[in-house]
Amino acid sequence: DRIGQAAGRPAPRVVEADIRDRTAIHDLMERSQFDAVMHFAGLKSVSDSVSRPAEYFDVNVGGLVTVIQAMKSNGVRKLVFSSSATVYDLGAGQGAIREDAPFGPNNPYGQSKLMAEQVLQAQEAAAPDWSVGILRYFNPAGAHPSGLIGECPADPPDNLLPYIAQVAAGQRQYLGIFGDDWDTPDGTGVRDYVHITDLARGHLASLDALERDGHGHVVNLGTGRGLSVQDVRRAYEHACGREIPFRILPRRPGDVASCYCDTQRARDVLGFEARQDVDAICASSWKWVRHLYPEVSPS
Ligand code: UFG
Numbered sequence: 656d657r658i659g660q661a662a663g664r665p666a667p668r669v670v671e672a673d674i675r676d677r678t679a680i681h682d683l684m685e686r687s688q689f690d691a692v693m694h695f696a697g698l699k700s701v702s703d704s705v706s707r708p709a710e711y712f713d714v715n716v717g718g719l720v721t722v723i724q725a726m727k728s729n730g731v732r733k734l735v736f737s738s739s740a741t742v743y744d745l746g747a748g749q750g751a752i753r754e755d756a757p758f759g760p761n762n763p764y765g766q767s768k769l770m771a772e773q774v775l776q777a778q779e780a781a782a783p784d785w786s787v788g789i790l791r792y793f794n795p796a797g798a799h800p801s802g803l804i805g806e807c808p809a810d811p812p813d814n815l816l817p818y819i820a821q822v823a824a825g826q827r828q829y830l831g832i833f834g835d836d837w838d839t840p841d842g843t844g845v846r847d848y849v850h851i852t853d854l855a856r857g858h859l860a861s862l863d864a865l866e867r868d869g870h871g872h873v874v875n876l877g878t879g880r881g882l883s884v885q886d887v888r889r890a891y892e893h894a895c896g897r898e899i900p901f902r903i904l905p906r907r908p909g910d911v912a913s914c915y916c917d918t919q920r921a922r923d924v925l926g927f928e929a930r931q932d933v934d935a936i937c938a939s940s941w942k943w944v945r946h947l948y949p950e951v952s953p954s
Contacts, residue, residue, distance in 0.1 A: 793877030805943030
């Protein structure tokens with residue numbers, strides 16, 4: 656309903672089913688005429704994937720296979736897939752990451768995304784009338800600017816933005832920063848935070864490119880700019896008008912100093928460029944958080 660409200664259109668039809676439920680996914684595609692599929696249904700916590708690897712392969716790879724089979728039997732041949740920068744060997748270097756950078760996911764979540772990409776590329780090679788857009792997200796962040804749609808993370812959130820948001824909302828006392836001795840300008844980890852509305856535009860551009868080019872692509876989606884944990888914390892303070900207290904904690908296992916993307920291919924292939932900056936990310940997140948926790952007084 657809120658998607659409809661935010662878009663000023665009738666709410667989209669929703670069918671609730673498990674992505675691994677072959678019958679449900681087949682029936683859905685048989686009953687409706689799909690031109691293309693955008694596939695987002697996956698598990699996405701790095702730490703969770705280390706303790707429950709089988710579920711990650713089952714949902715992220717097995718679920719994708721179910722979608723492909725349903726598409727095949729119903730003549731749907733265009734797919735936009737939600738992948739991740741986690742497929743890269745992020746420990747390898749510090750520069751901007753290009754799409755031809757070496758792979759090397761170091762956790763089951765990342766491995767499941769890389770396997771899913773391989774499944775899709777094999778399908779595309781086997782069926783030349785298929786075209787697949789693989790989008791490797793960097794750090795998606797923020798909420799819909801209306802404040803109507805945002806994330807409700809598991810408790811406690813793994814990711815930086817929802818964690819800061821909970822501190823701002825008074826749900827947590829302070830932000831724990833995982834290390835201030837990284838080889839970065841202020842010693843805290845640097846990432847490429849991309850606003851979810853920019854990501855959404857990237858998906859539409861991907862679909863347009865599939866229709867236009869008749870073949871697939873693999874593209875990074877990010878801003879090309881790296882921001883440190885402290886940069887983001889300060890931007891959030893500015894957006895919410897409150898102090899975000901922090902403590903420096905030990906480094907988190909598996910983290911890297913810096914990760915941001917090379918945006919050249921996104922520009923060339925999709926005509927895509929991120930438009931929103933960290934201030935827009937934090938402002939939209941704060942608007943959503945006040946919706947999520949109505950008891951938070953406006954600042
Ligand atoms: N961080 C903190 N404190 C927190 C949470 C995060 O200091 O409470 C720091 C991290 O150490 C890191 C940065 O904030 O430097 C970003 O951390 P996130 O967990 O938000 O994001 P990651 O870059 O670690 O992971 C994201 C996605 C993963 C994906 C990965 C690589 O969440 O799904 O990018 O693409 F695998």
